[in-house]
Amino acid sequence: MGKPDAEGHGPADGLPGLPPEWGRVVVPDDASALAAEAAQIRRELRRATRLPGGRRALGLPLLVLLVAVLTTLAGLLVVTWPRANRGNDRPTPAPYSPPAPLAGRALPALxxxxxxxxxxxxxxxxxxxxxxxxxxxxxxxxxxxxxxxxxxxxxxxxxxxxxxxxxxxxxxxxxxxxxxxxxxxxxxxxxxxxxxxxxxxxxxxxxxxxxxxxxxxxxxxxxxxxxxxx
The missing domain is CATH 3.40.30.10 (Glutaredoxin)
Known part of the structure; x- marks a missing residue:
């Protein structure tokens, strides 16, 4: 188990100051000692997700995450999408078209x-x-x-x-x-x-x-x- 301090209220070092209303906090040396508490927390989380309010509570962070991902992708598309008219681009010159062949045409009455x-x-x-x-x-x-x-x-x-x-x-x-x-x-x-x-x-x-x-x-x-x- 954890090593209490001189007053028996927790470990002597390794933890920041905690609110007094939390009472005595003991940090075990073996994490398996907290298995029961972890199982209880998981049961409470599953129970919360079954409730309508729980779904809403979990849906909001997911919505924020989705918006952030879409915004990032949109920014990448704007940066990498090829632009037809960039500032340093020159307009494409029209291809040269030679005069139409005159062989076979009638000479005008000049x-x-x-x-x-x-x-x-x-x-x-x-x-x-x-x-x-x-x-x-x-x-x-x-x-x-x-x-x-x-x-x-x-x-x-x-x-x-x-x-x-x-x-x-x-x-x-x-x-x-x-x-x-x-x-x-x-x-x-x-x-x-x-x-x-x-x-x-x-x-x-x-x-x-x-x-x-x-x-x-x-x-x-x-x-x-x-x-x-x-």
Whole structure:
């Protein structure tokens, strides 16, 4: 059993001060000595849980615990949930969409102007290889196209300026036109690029057969010219 103090009111040390109304408190050396008291306490707890008031008394702490757990989980979700717009995130750029293919489409009825500012219906020159020289005059490329073009196929150069310089009249030359309104560029959907020469091939029915964003050597389009003549 426990060791009482000098007055016989409990152990000499090891316990804090207890209220006097508790009376004499003896701490046993062997915990099995309290088995009877523990069994009685368990019976009283079971009896309390069978009563309506007991269920309410036990239900309230469980409810508080449940609310605490749910609050913690909600906080974790807020912290870890991926956000679409964070402060340091950049908006996703729209994907680049190249111009729609023009092959198989009809050339619009555009009226361009010649060196005398007279209107010239572009569809009246078909079949034709139309070369846009607003990005580069590139006379050597135009000369190559003239040399490769079969009889009956026009070679037309188009500039974006309002006037067309007059060319020599002693040799074959391309039909030089101006497109100050930019209608042909708008149809192509491709802006002029410095140093680049754009060409399109249009058959006698007015259908675009091919577009070359940057005109290369004759061998890259010789067959297209031959197809226009057939």
């Amino acid at each position: 009226d361009l102007v010649d060196a005398s500012q007279a209107p010239v219906p572009l569809r009246g020159l078909l079949p034709a290889m139309i070369i846009l020289v607003d990005g580069c005059p590139c006379p050597a490329r135009v000369a190559d196209a003239l040399a490769a073009a079969p009889t009956g196929v026009s070679v037309v150069t188009v500039t974006g300026e309002r006037t067309v310089p007059a060319g020599p009249t002693t040799q074959r030359q391309a039909r030089a036109l101006a497109d100050p309104a930019g209608g042909l560029r708008s149809f192509l959907g491709q802006p002029a690029r410095p140093g680049a020469v754009t060409a399109l091939f249009v058959d006698r029915a007015g259908i675009v057969t091919r577009v070359l964003p940057d005109l290369g050597t004759i061998e890259t389009y010789r067959q297209d010219l031959a197809a226009l003549a057939s």
